[in-house]
Amino acid sequence: MKHLLEIDDLTLEELHRVLALAQDPNPPQVLAGQGMALVFEKPSTRTRNSMEMAVVQLGGHPVYIQADEVGMDTRETVEDVTRTLACFHAAIGARVFAHSTVERMANENLVPVVNMLCDESHPLQALADVLTLQQEFGDLTGRSVAYIGDGNNVFRSLALAAGMLGMEIRFSGPPGYRLSEADRDRLAMAGVAFSEHDHAEQAVEGVDAVYTDVWTSMGQEAESVQRLKDFEGFQINEKLMVAAGPQAIFLHCLPAHRGEEVSDGVVDSAASRVWPQAANRMHAARGLLAWLLGEANA
Numbered sequence: 001m002k003h004l005l006e007i008d009d010l011t012l013e014e015l016h017r018v019l020a021l022a023q024d025p026n027p028p029q030v031l032a033g034q035g036m037a038l039v040f041e042k043p044s045t046r047t048r049n050s051m052e053m054a055v056v057q058l059g060g061h062p063v064y065i066q067a068d069e070v071g072m073d074t075r076e077t078v079e080d081v082t083r084t085l086a087c088f089h090a091a092i093g094a095r096v097f098a099h100s101t102v103e104r105m106a107n108e109n110l111v112p113v114v115n116m117l118c119d120e121s122h123p124l125q126a127l128a129d130v131l132t133l134q135q136e137f138g139d140l141t142g143r144s145v146a147y148i149g150d151g152n153n154v155f156r157s158l159a160l161a162a163g164m165l166g167m168e169i170r171f172s173g174p175p176g177y178r179l180s181e182a183d184r185d186r187l188a189m190a191g192v193a194f195s196e197h198d199h200a201e202q203a204v205e206g207v208d209a210v211y212t213d214v215w216t217s218m219g220q221e222a223e224s225v226q227r228l229k230d231f232e233g234f235q236i237n238e239k240l241m242v243a244a245g246p247q248a249i250f251l252h253c254l255p256a257h258r259g260e261e262v263s264d265g266v267v268d269s270a271a272s273r274v275w276p277q278a279a280n281r282m283h284a285a286r287g288l289l290a291w292l293l294g295e296a297n298a
Helices: 012-022 045-057 078-086 099-108 123-137 153-164 181-189 200-204 221-230 238-244 274-295
Strands: 035-040 061-066 091-095 113-117 144-148 168-172 193-197 209-212 249-252
Touching: 012 123, 012 153, 012 274, 035 045, 035 078, 045 061, 045 113, 045 123, 045 274, 078 091, 078 099, 091 099, 091 274, 099 113, 113 123, 113 274, 123 153, 123 209, 123 249, 123 274, 144 153, 144 200, 153 168, 153 181, 153 193, 168 200, 181 193, 193 200, 200 238, 209 238, 249 274
Parallel strands: 035 061, 035 091, 091 113, 144 168, 144 209, 168 193, 209 249
Antiparallel strands: none
């Protein structure tokens, strides 16, 4: 049974197929008369709305489930929650803190499991990111994206997805927030052209897209004061976009902490694609589910 826990669970051919289905105006009704359980340990505006509407557009019924309704590993084990939900639903999506949670769900192998975000990866966001880049540039071979900030779950998945499609990946962030050796090895194994830069100005020079995320993610609020100090000099502002060049677009997975990782002037500029990118969360999710519940697990 096929699941999606990280982008490299897909082959390059499968990634292309998912992105093609994301742009299909008449998606296959693979969820007709069926439900999909959407389990949220972490709340999210974009993930909930995009997933619910994607399920509806595929003919299905989404069921939003908050953490305290299932009590994974408190009221009952992750495995028992998964077995219960599989009694009622054709698929399970989970937005969780620990990657091990979605791994344990998938290991039950009862219905397809989709990682809607965890501490290690955010594959649904990455699908929307590369869909947005394709709409802007077409074939991504030889294109480039610079990610400025924290080498977090969003960056890991973006690097895999964009790199698999032939993009050059540049990263710049403060010491202590860069990729681990294991992460670098994973990108190398996927054939991703990856480079790290000490200064954001170096990383963005001549790139096609500049990307950032919040410096303090959900669950890291206690670190916010220290992170603001550590990330000084890594804000995406008008000056940095000028250094990138007039060809560069701006991407952000949202929500944006305006005045921290990005200035108002960049978010609201003509170069910004953050709203098409947000809209593509729904289209990308629909493409993934159409493939996962259709061709992949037929």
